[in-house]
Amino acid sequence: MNIEFLMRVVPAVFTSVIICFISIPVIIKIAELKKLMDEPDKKRKIHKEVVPTLGGIGIFAAFMISFSIWGSAASLESYPFFVAGLFILLLVGIRDDILTISPNKKLLIQLLAAAEIVIGGGVVLTDFGGILGIYQVPWYLGAGITILAFVSLINAINLIDGIDGLAGGIGIVVSSILGIWFWYTGFVALSVLAFSLSGALIGFLIYNVHPAKIFMGDTGSMAVGFILAYLVIQFLVANSTVVSSGWYIENAHIFAISLLIIPIVDTLRVFTLRVASGKSPFVADRNHTHHQLLDVGMSPEVASFSLWMGNFALIAAGFFLNGIDANILLFLILLGGFGILPLTKFLFASYLKYNRKLAYYSYLRSQAGSQSDYESLKEEMKKLIFLNKSKKENIQDKVGEAESS
Secondary structure, three states, X not given: OOHHHHHHHHHHHHHHHHHHHHHHHHHHHHHHHOOOEEOOOOOOOOOOOOEEOOHHHHHHHHHHHXXXXXXXXXXXXXXXXXXXXXXXXXXXXXXXXXXXXXXXHHHHHHHHHHHHHHHHOOOOOXXXXXXXXXXXXXXHHHHHHHHHHHHHHHHHHHHHOOOOOHHHHHHHHHHHHHHHHHHHOOOHHHHHHHHHHHHHHHHHHHHHXXXXXXXXXXXXXXXXXXXXXXXXXXXXXXXXXXXXXXXXXXXXXXXXXXXXXXXXXXXXXXXXXXXXXXXXXXXXXXXXXHHHHHHOOOOHHHHHHHHHHHHHXXXXXXXXXXXXXHHHHXXXXXXXXXXXXXXXXXXXXXXXXXXXXXXXHHHHHHHOOOHHXXXXXXXXXXXXXXXXXXXXXXXXXXXXXXXXX
């Protein structure tokens, strides 16, 4: 850290936090007056009351104002195209949050925004670092793949925005890590850009933790997805120019995947399940990773925090293992990504089992007059576990009473 960091990055974060924090209550008030609310349902949505949407407007405003003050847009050749693409998605998101747009139309506009920054702004990947044996590709093929990457990440962030705090939290983790990397490698403008997003999401998350007072909506999720995609692709381009630096990442493409592994794996998983069941991949359902965690009894805040930590752990793995073979590392990161759901469910089930045991022994103690009585009762109750179903249910009822008392 140096004085320039304190004079540019810290104020950028502070500015975007404050602007978003101040603007969100105004947006909530307007949304309530105009009845721009997200209605609960009994299928996918977890909220039980109407909640204002359009929180993405506050994120966008905070991000843009902060960067315009503390960033240096002139040093980013692609910045005008970046802003144009972001503005397109913002307008589409607002319309979708208010009136709803068909998935096909939305996809078409996302492709337009992505093509605009890739072709117009020259943000193109042509080197794929040896993943699956692929190194350099022609410009036109690289442009097509980069457009696909933009659209995929926009939708990946949109798809995980299903429980309070999840998309915003992952956005903070990813943008902060990239902001640090950009700073130490000398890409100051991109660092300020990344930290401006971090600050905006922190300001938003204050109102979005469970129970959420506002949702970012498609307005926010598509904008955040677009910004993160831009930052990740700029990271890959920038990394190839700092080979002699101590911050050079050998398997940068795998590290980039690890940055957004939870959204990527969730998208792959739900799309595969939908297609396999004969449905359109764009038809919403409750097969998302976060829905699966809620269904086993997790609270929204615990589910979000678990996925933040899982994402962060795999980012760390992608960074510290970046010297091994690219394809082996890719396999390990994907294995970890797909393993997050069963591992988290297993750990949560173990936690519940442990808590039930505590409640069970607490109940026994409350019934026993002495330690010897307690030990005797414990042994008797253990024996009953292996008896018939009705006796088991009787024990479980008693444990449930102990838990609620």
